Amino acid sequence: MCNPSGNQLDNVSRRNSARMLKQEFLKKWIMGLQICSASKKEMSILERKKAIKLSADLAMASTKNGTTNWSLALISNASKENDNKTLVDQMLGNHHSEKISTKRPSIVSIFRNKRVATCRGKKILKKRGGIRRAKKMASSATSIAKRLVKKRTQVLKRLVPGGEYMDELNLMEETLDYILSLRAQVDVMRHFANATPKFES
Amino acid sequence: MSSRRSRSRQAAAGVSRNISDDQINELVSKLQELLPELRHSRSHSDKASAARVLQETCNYIRSLHREVDDLSERLSELLATTDGPQAAMIRSLLSQ
Numbered sequence: 107m108c109n110p111s112g113n114q115l116d117n118v119s120r121r122n123s124a125r126m127l128k129q130e131f132l133k134k135w136i137m138g139l140q141i142c143s144a145s146k147k148e149m150s151i152l153e154r155k156k157a158i159k160l161s162a163d164l165a166m167a168s169t170k171n172g173t174t175n176w177s178l179a180l181i182s183n184a185s186k187e188n189d190n191k192t193l194v195d196q197m198l199g200n201h202h203s204e205k206i207s208t209k210r211p212s213i214v215s216i217f218r219n220k221r222v223a224t225c226r227g228k229k230i231l232k233k234r235g236g237i238r239r240a241k242k243m244a245s246s247a248t249s250i251a252k253r254l255v256k257k258r259t260q261v262l263k264r265l266v267p268g269g270e271y272m273d274e275l276n277l278m279e280e281t282l283d284y285i286l287s288l289r290a291q292v293d294v295m296r297h298f299a300n301a302t303p304k305f306e307s
Numbered sequence: 308m309s310s311r312r313s314r315s316r317q318a319a320a321g322v323s324r325n326i327s328d329d330q331i332n333e334l335v336s337k338l339q340e341l342l343p344e345l346r347h348s349r350s351h352s353d354k355a356s357a358a359r360v361l362q363e364t365c366n367y368i369r370s371l372h373r374e375v376d377d378l379s380e381r382l383s384e385l386l387a388t389t390d391g392p393q394a395a396m397i398r399s400l401l402s403q
Binding site for chain 1: 331335379381383
């Protein structure tokens with residue numbers, strides 16, 4: 107039996123969770139900004155922009171608490187640069203680098219296992235070549251579509267942090283979550299920018 | 308015989324799951340709901356092609372990245388002139 111107002115409840119709960127996500131992001135972002143301004147008193151506009159952007163990205167990634175691959179990849183990529191290491195540590199806590207090292211190897215092993223599976227698949231195809239070849243000629247339109255999907259999937263993998271290590275299903279799930287997080291991040295940043303007064307000198 | 312062996316090997320090597328078309332389709336339609344370009348169009352035909360959804364997804368992510376960048380730049384200029392961001396922060400927190 108379907109609850110007639112089930113859809114409304116879905117929307118309300120979605121809006122509530124979006125609002126909570128934004129509030130948590132804002133708190134962490136402000137913390138990051140304060141860490142940045144405490145460490146360096148004089149910053150060029152470009153340096154400040156990078157700090158603002160990095161704090162925002164890290165704040166959004168940290169709201170995930172290591173439950174998504176994209177957030178782990180984002181944090182890990184950021185920690186690779188020496189300039190960022192202190193901010194990452196102070197925003198996320200030193201224990202976070204441990205979490206990353208235990209998760210990353212398994213992502214790599216997924217990728218490795220996937221390659222093994224495809225190689226085996228190719229061997230089977232070669233044995234039953236006759237049937238496969240006939241099917242291929244009949245569905246050239248589908249194969250073009252498939253190639254297009256494959257090409258666009260490659261592009262998507264480069265846009266989502268850590269995408270190159272994900273299988274198709276994981277990539278789609280992560281993309282959904284990543285887009286929702288990005289949207290929340292943009293909303294809060296825009297709100298903040300509009301609320302900040304500008305002093306004309 | 309050989310097919311059974313290779314199938315079990317695939318299952319063992321498959322930390323990547325056996326992906327069904329249905330699962331992919333469900334995720335594609337969820338993505339479609341999120342994308343501003345595709346959400347309002349197509350009331351009669353149920354869904355856009357996977358290729359189109361992927362293209363719009365990539366475009367959308369790129370535009371979100373650009374917005375983050377532009378907003379960071381804008382904020383950098385704004386915060387350079389104000390004394391401290393506290394006032395704006397409090398206002399933002401209250402308006403959420």
